[in-house]
Amino acid sequence: MEFLDIDITLTDEDRAARDTCHKFALEVMRPAGKLLDRLPDPADVIAPNSVLWDVVRKYHELGLGHLTADATMDPVAKARMTSVIIEELCWGDVGLAITTGISMMHYPWIEMLGNQELRERFCSPDRPSLSCWALTEPDHGSDTVAFTESCFRDARVRPNCTARKDGDYYIINGQKAAWVSGANIADIMILFCTLDPSQGFSGGAGFLVPLDLPGIERPKPLDKIGQRSLNQGEIYFSDVRVPAAYMMFGPEMYAMTLEHTLAHANAAMGVQFVGLARAGYELALEYAKQRVQGGVPIFEHQNVKARLFKMFMKVEAARALSRRVWLYTAANPPLIQYSVASKVFCTNTAFEVASEAVQIFGGNGLSREYPIEKIFRDARASMIEDGCNEVLGLMAASRL
Numbered sequence: 001m002e003f004l005d006i007d008i009t010l011t012d013e014d015r016a017a018r019d020t021c022h023k024f025a026l027e028v029m030r031p032a033g034k035l036l037d038r039l040p041d042p043a044d045v046i047a048p049n050s051v052l053w054d055v056v057r058k059y060h061e062l063g064l065g066h067l068t069a070d071a072t073m074d075p076v077a078k079a080r081m082t083s084v085i086i087e088e089l090c091w092g093d094v095g096l097a098i099t100t101g102i103s104m105m106h107y108p109w110i111e112m113l114g115n116q117e118l119r120e121r122f123c124s125p126d127r128p129s130l131s132c133w134a135l136t137e138p139d140h141g142s143d144t145v146a147f148t149e150s151c152f153r154d155a156r157v158r159p160n161c162t163a164r165k166d167g168d169y170y171i172i173n174g175q176k177a178a179w180v181s182g183a184n185i186a187d188i189m190i191l192f193c194t195l196d197p198s199q200g201f202s203g204g205a206g207f208l209v210p211l212d213l214p215g216i217e218r219p220k221p222l223d224k225i226g227q228r229s230l231n232q233g234e235i236y237f238s239d240v241r242v243p244a245a246y247m248m249f250g251p252e253m254y255a256m257t258l259e260h261t262l263a264h265a266n267a268a269m270g271v272q273f274v275g276l277a278r279a280g281y282e283l284a285l286e287y288a289k290q291r292v293q294g295g296v297p298i299f300e301h302q303n304v305k306a307r308l309f310k311m312f313m314k315v316e317a318a319r320a321l322s323r324r325v326w327l328y329t330a331a332n333p334p335l336i337q338y339s340v341a342s343k344v345f346c347t348n349t350a351f352e353v354a355s356e357a358v359q360i361f362g363g364n365g366l367s368r369e370y371p372i373e374k375i376f377r378d379a380r381a382s383m384i385e386d387g388c389n390e391v392l393g394l395m396a397a398s399r400l
Helices: 012-038 052-061 064-069 075-092 094-102 106-113 116-122 197-203 251-290 302-331 336-366 372-382 389-397
Strands: 131-134 161-166 169-181 188-194 204-210 232-243 247-249
Touching: 012 052, 012 075, 012 094, 012 372, 052 064, 052 094, 064 075, 075 094, 075 251, 075 302, 094 131, 094 169, 094 251, 094 372, 106 116, 106 188, 106 204, 106 247, 116 204, 131 169, 161 232, 169 188, 169 204, 188 197, 197 204, 197 251, 204 232, 204 251, 247 251, 251 302, 251 336, 251 372, 302 336, 336 372, 336 389
Parallel strands: 131 188, 161 188
Antiparallel strands: 161 169, 169 232, 188 204, 204 247
16 A cells, blocks of 8 residues: 655655665564564563564664764755654554664764764764663653653652762762663663752753663563563663763753753654554555455445544644654754644554554454554553653643
């Protein structure tokens, strides 16, 4: 079934990139995602012989990682191209798309810091590195990002991960929660933790932390209902000595940096889950035209046809919003209210569309023989990750 994108701003290069990524998503990501989803032990997902590494290797062979890290390209043109690329990859498998998407998240942070040692070690195009962003903690979820709320500045709220200055080093102790994407496979971490507990979470700081430093422990990966192809796990720190030169910002810049980082992350979430929503809609449409009940394909029944049209409208509305926010954020200081609107609307849409698709599949939608139940499980996680939708909505409302 051919997909129609009526965005008249797309260039021939954008469409060529989209077509290449669609082929990669169809032929590489979907089959790999299906295999990884069926593995009972999440440790097998990241095992040396896992198909995950074939996906990562082919992703880099296509040059997709370095496209996102290319600082010479016009930011709006790059955002327009990456919007269609991200959508296609998430149409293939959202867990694998997030894995590859965060794999080079450290590039702009290292460039911003200007640390030549880290640049040579982790930014070589010949030796792609994997990165992760560690933020939430065992006792703290969305409150670690709730920079508009009073709890964010409450010294009575005790953090689980802290840093303290010790000469030319910072000493990191504590734990980050099991929701760190790429935790067990990353080479370098973007760590947000508390430096001044007297300011609550607002007394935070950001560090680039090579994950081979002594004192870092990464136990077994998290076992989840959805996005099982995306490795997530907890990280422990025991007197980890991080050079002071690896510190990116301190408490004076923490809230603003967190807001900007979260705005970019939420804008990306919007684009990503349009891809998943579209996958659910297209699977349901294809099934409805093949499945015969009452002597005709169920698409001919008015109830099914009306349901599919509502799904179609939601996907198109989500794409319009997410692409608009993604393009704006690429060339302007991000506006958290718009990024959150994109994330919340698109993840809600993905879940609603996936749920409707399961209903159209009927009993078959509950069977693991069909792909739609995986889409449903993957979509459900999206309304919690990168900030649960309810708390994000409260934060965004503070900027209205």
